Amino acid sequence: MNALARASKQALQTAARGFASGAYPDRKVAVLGAAGGIGQPLSLLMKLSPYVSELALYDIAGTPGVAADVSHINSKAAVKGYAGEDQLGEALKGADVVIIPAGVPRKPGMTRDDLFKINAGIVKALVEACGKHCPKALLNIISNPVNSTVPIAAETLKRLGVYDEKRVLGVTTLDVVRAKTFYAEKAGLDVSKVDVPVVGGHAGVTILPLFSQAVPGANKLSDADIDALTKRTQDGGTEVVQAKAGKGSATLSMAYAGALFADACLRGLNGDPDVVECTYVASNITEVPFFSSKVKLGKNGVEQVYGLGELNDYEKAGLKAMMPELRASIEKGISFAKESQ
Ligand code: NAD
Ligand code: LMR
Numbered sequence: 001m002n003a004l005a006r007a008s009k010q011a012l013q014t015a016a017r018g019f020a021s022g023a024y025p026d027r028k029v030a031v032l033g034a035a036g037g038i039g040q041p042l043s044l045l046m047k048l049s050p051y052v053s054e055l056a057l058y059d060i061a062g063t064p065g066v067a068a069d070v071s072h073i074n075s076k077a078a079v080k081g082y083a084g085e086d087q088l089g090e091a092l093k094g095a096d097v098v099i100i101p102a103g104v105p106r107k108p109g110m111t112r113d114d115l116f117k118i119n120a121g122i123v124k125a126l127v128e129a130c131g132k133h134c135p136k137a138l139l140n141i142i143s144n145p146v147n148s149t150v151p152i153a154a155e156t157l158k159r160l161g162v163y164d165e166k167r168v169l170g171v172t173t174l175d176v177v178r179a180k181t182f183y184a185e186k187a188g189l190d191v192s193k194v195d196v197p198v199v200g201g202h203a204g205v206t207i208l209p210l211f212s213q214a215v216p217g218a219n220k221l222s223d224a225d226i227d228a229l230t231k232r233t234q235d236g237g238t239e240v241v242q243a244k245a246g247k248g249s250a251t252l253s254m255a256y257a258g259a260l261f262a263d264a265c266l267r268g269l270n271g272d273p274d275v276v277e278c279t280y281v282a283s284n285i286t287e288v289p290f291f292s293s294k295v296k297l298g299k300n301g302v303e304q305v306y307g308l309g310e311l312n313d314y315e316k317a318g319l320k321a322m323m324p325e326l327r328a329s330i331e332k333g334i335s336f337a338k339e340s341q
Contacts, residue, residue, distance in 0.1 A: 027266055028054040030095040030134075032088075032126050033102030034081075035062030037248050038142060041255035042101060043070050043079075049259065051266035052077040058091040059083060059102070088126075092133035097265050099171075099258060100126055103143035105249040106241045112145040112203045113329065119143050120152055120336050127153040128160065135162040138169060138265045138301045142258055146170045146202040147326060148333030150280055150290055155337030166301035169265070170280030172202045172292045173257035174250065178236040179209040182229050187218035198233065198278050199293045199308060199319075201329065206322040209233045212312045226314065268297030281305060286319070288327050 029046055033039045034057035043057050047070045055077040057067045067081025082091035092098065103119035106112065123143050130139055135157075143149050150170035157163035175198040184191035195215045200208040211226050221229075232239070240250040261277060268275045280292035283305050296304040311319065 024051050024266075024270055026053040027051055027096045027269065028056065028094050029077075029262060029266070030056040030058060030091050030098045030137075032058050032091075032098060032100045033143070035059035035066050036101060037105065037251035038101040038254045038258065040066055041252055042099065042258045043067075044073075045255055045259035046099070046262060047071075047073050047077050047079060048075055049263055049266070050076065051263055051270065054094075055079045056091040056095065057081045058088060060085075088129050089133045092130055092137070095130075095134040095137045096269055097140060097262055098130050098134060098137045099140040099142065099262055101142040101254070101258065102126060105251075106144070106237070107246050107248075108242050110241075112237070113148070113332075115144050116148055116332065116336075119145070119149060120333070121340070123149045124152050124156050124337060124340065127156045131157045131160040131162045135160075136164075136167070138167050138269070140169055140171050140258065140262055140265060142171045142254065144202070145329060146172065146280055147206060147290070147329035148336070151330045151333035152337045154282060154290075155334050159337070159341060164301070165282035166303075168281065169261075169295075169302065170202065170290070170292065171258055171261050172198065172207075172278055172280050173261040174254050175202060175207050175209070175233060175236070175292075176278050177253060177257045177260075179211075179229070179233045182232050182236075183209075183211060183214055183218070186225060186229060187221055189216060189218065197294055197309075199291070200322050201280060201290075201292060201326045203329070204234055204325070205318070206326045206329075207234045208315065208318045208322060210309070210311065210315055212315060213309055223314070230314075230318070264297055265301070268301070268303070269299055271299055276306075286323075288323065288330055290330050291326075 029052045034043050057063045063081035063083045067079050071079035103122045153168050179196040179198050180194045184194040198209045200206045264275050264277045275297040279295050283291040285307050294306040
């Protein structure tokens with residue numbers, strides 16, 4: 001085998017996360033918004049997941065092409081494309097996990113909240129369909145503003161009488177991915193061995209990386225270093241939006257983060273006893289009803305929401321500072337879902 005063949009075999013094995021296919025229970029995953037900037041690479045990564053046996057790719061258009069393309073990859077999952085609202089129910093039927101990256105992305109100068117006007121209605125309609133066709137599925141909500149779209153999803157399912165707070169999860173994994181990358185780079189650590197919890201929400205100051213709890217610790221970082229790392233993590237999304245200069249927001253790193261998180265949900269469903277991820281869920285560990293923190297994932301989704309652990313003064317101040325914005329975003333989402341019945 002030549003060097004290139006060896007490298008690509010290695011890459012495929014890495015993508016397949018080192019597991020043999022066929023060793024796990026059958027699981028159906030649906031991606032809603034599968035033809036988009038996140039949706040396409042995320043669909044590719046879920047096709048490579050050893051935990052997926054059926055992959056339903058739904059979008060308003062374009063999914064037959066994406067599905068045909070992805071389906072040629074020689075991995076376990078059977079792939080089918082669904083386009084247009086009349087095929088949504090079929091895409092969702094029997095799904096164990098539904099990943100939702102449907103909606104518009106930011107352009108430079110916009111906040112995530114500026115997306116509310118369009119994305120709130122998209123998420124509400126898609127979650128309504130989930131409530132009707134796969135009420136037991138774990139929903140992984142990527143569409144922004146996550147701080148509001150998760151409360152919208154919860155309220156929508158409540159209205160349908162099928163809400164289970166263990167099954168509605170906002171995807172904040174990209175914040176953790178960024179915090180790990182920036183921290184390892186600054187501290188000169190092996191990034192594959194680094195962990196950094198990120199708590200709060202998914203927008204600006206509501207994103208709070210807890211570097212005091214980073215593993216391994218890096219005592220040599222100064223307060224100024226930690227402040228800069230915190231701000232870079234909070235502004236990570238904006239950094240990408242600006243670099244893409246009008247062509248959208250993070251798609252590739254988000255697809256990676258979304259696949260990591262969906263795999264974690266599937267591992268939990270399969271009974272893996274040790275799956276812990278930061279995710280934005282219904283929570284009573286702070287004064288607001290939705291919050292991201294470390295969560296144990298199990299056979300029914302959220303098994304335990306962990307507390308914040310010990311925070312230093314800098315982190316305590318960050319927690320206090322995020323509350324007005326986080327609370328307002330949550331209330332905005334709940335009001336929207338209630339008023340738009
Ligand atoms: P995109 O415009 O490239 O793709 C969005 C896709 O959604 C399109 O294919 C579009 O057709 C589809 N869509 C729109 N309405 C739909 C509907 N009703 N049903 C099904 N599909 C529909 O955007 P993108 O870059 O993939 O970003 C998608 C969303 O993800 C944005 O809201 C963005 O802000 C968000 N995002 C979140 C995170 C996070 O960390 N949670 C990270 C990056 C992006
Ligand atoms: C991100 O964090 O990259 C996403 O929320 C997209 C954005 O608008 O920043």
